[in-house]
Amino acid sequence: MRYLPLFFDLSKGPVILVGAGAEARAKLRILQAAGAAIRWHVLSRDDANNAYAKDVELRIGLPGADDFLGAVALVASAGRDIDEELAARSRAMNVPVNIVDRPDLSTFIFPSIVDRGDVVVAIGTGGASPVLARRLRETIEQLLPERIGEFAALMGRYRDRLHALRHRGFSTRQFWERVIDGPIGTLFLAGRSARAEAALILAIERAGLDAPKQGHVQIVGAGPGDPDLLTLKALHALQSADIVFTDDLVSPDILSRVRRDAEIVHVGKRKGQPGIGQEAINRRLVAEAKAGRKVVRLKGGDPFIFGRGGEEREALEEEGIAVTVVPGITAALGCAAEAGLPLTFRKEATRLSIVTANTAEGAEKIDWSGLTDRATTVAVYMGLTTASAVRDGLVAAGRDPRTPVAVLARGTRPDSHAITGTLSHLPALAAAAGQGPALIVVGDVVAHSRAWKEAVGHLEAAE
Ligand SMILES: C[S@@+](CC[C@H](N)C(=O)[O-])C[C@H]1O[C@@H](n2cnc3c(N)ncnc32)[C@H](O)[C@@H]1O
The missing domain is CATH 3.40.50.720 (NAD(P)-binding Rossmann-like Domain)
Structure with missing residues (x-):
């Protein structure tokens, strides 16, 4: 140095x-x-x-x-x-x-400076490469939560008040660690500064009086597969977690971003094996949070889109566990962006419906009648194995069998595959798409996609 x-x-x-x-x-x-x-x-x-x-x-x-x-x-x-x-x-x-x-x-x-108010990071290369210092600064800028400086200022305002209570014999270092890593920090960095400050005042009043500490749960959307599609907030959650409960949909590349010392527990259905079940997942989340751990519940895509995040959040709140939700890029958005497929298009497609083909009653019982309008794009989740029922249901309800469709398999992953055709051929397209997960998009917008244009190009070349 x-x-x-x-x-x-x-x-x-x-x-x-x-x-x-x-x-x-x-x-x-x-x-x-x-x-x-x-x-x-x-x-x-x-x-x-x-x-x-x-x-x-x-x-x-x-x-x-x-x-x-x-x-x-x-x-x-x-x-x-x-x-x-x-x-x-x-x-x-x-x-x-x-x-x-x-x-x-x-x-x-x-030095090159990252300036977040009271939090300042200085980066130097001994004058050897200011350009490298600037690059490092950009990387650190992205990693630091936006409100970290205000958070430091909040703790600064309450330092003396806490120190005045040191005669109670508690560790101030551990106190601040719990504030930073626990629900108070999570709330503050999520923008709930008033609630976080109220919780901090309460924690200071109780410091050294009552011991039981409680962790919290973050329900985090991991996006469709590409780790670069993780949000910064999701990355922060992964890097500060003690334990991560993950679904099978979450790609190994994303799991490699989890803090090295954290425990990773697979709770989803894996390679034909049943998962541990929703009730058991809820119980484990509650137990780990009550034991004071920072828990991440990691889900593919977005937790609130066919991800059962809503049920888990309610179960945790009923037990009085602090819970926050970090949204993720849902499969429809990630896959469509990758395939160059606009889900809406001016004048042509003015409505987007996100539906699941996996219902308790079976795909044959789904009511497709609201999805027949030409201006509606339909993104069907979990429809790969029931593609015939999706096609039959939509056509019987009145959707034109010549409507363009896309099957977007393993979207945003290294082996992603997009295949396009018309609604009448959907089962054959689904079979050709290979392994899931896959998303089906039905609507005229598919004709604007890269995959459709390439397929048309091949046909024209063959003629
Ligand atoms: C249980 S749902 C979970 C959806 C997830 N919460 C989301 O917001 O994307 C699983 C379905 O999402 C879709 N899906 C998830 N990841 C995908 C991907 N990388 N490519 C294509 N479809 C995907 C598939 O339709 C899959 O059957």
């Missing part, structure tokens, strides 16, 4: 900034964001006329010896000779100095 990252309190004295070019202005913005009192020296009246900036003391000419007294830092980009002179004078006056793009003249450098 060549440079030690330190956090400067710039309110303790003026920062001298010298220069009027783009580099100096960029530093001006960073210094202002950090609340610095800036004395900006420009070298000509013309520069001064163009140097409008709020809350800055503007001076024309180089800083004199008196200006260095009490300065917390000097930052300059004013031309080679002037920069060298300023660097020498700063060092002689023991004022930390940064000459832009001249680490050889500087006693400190500016």
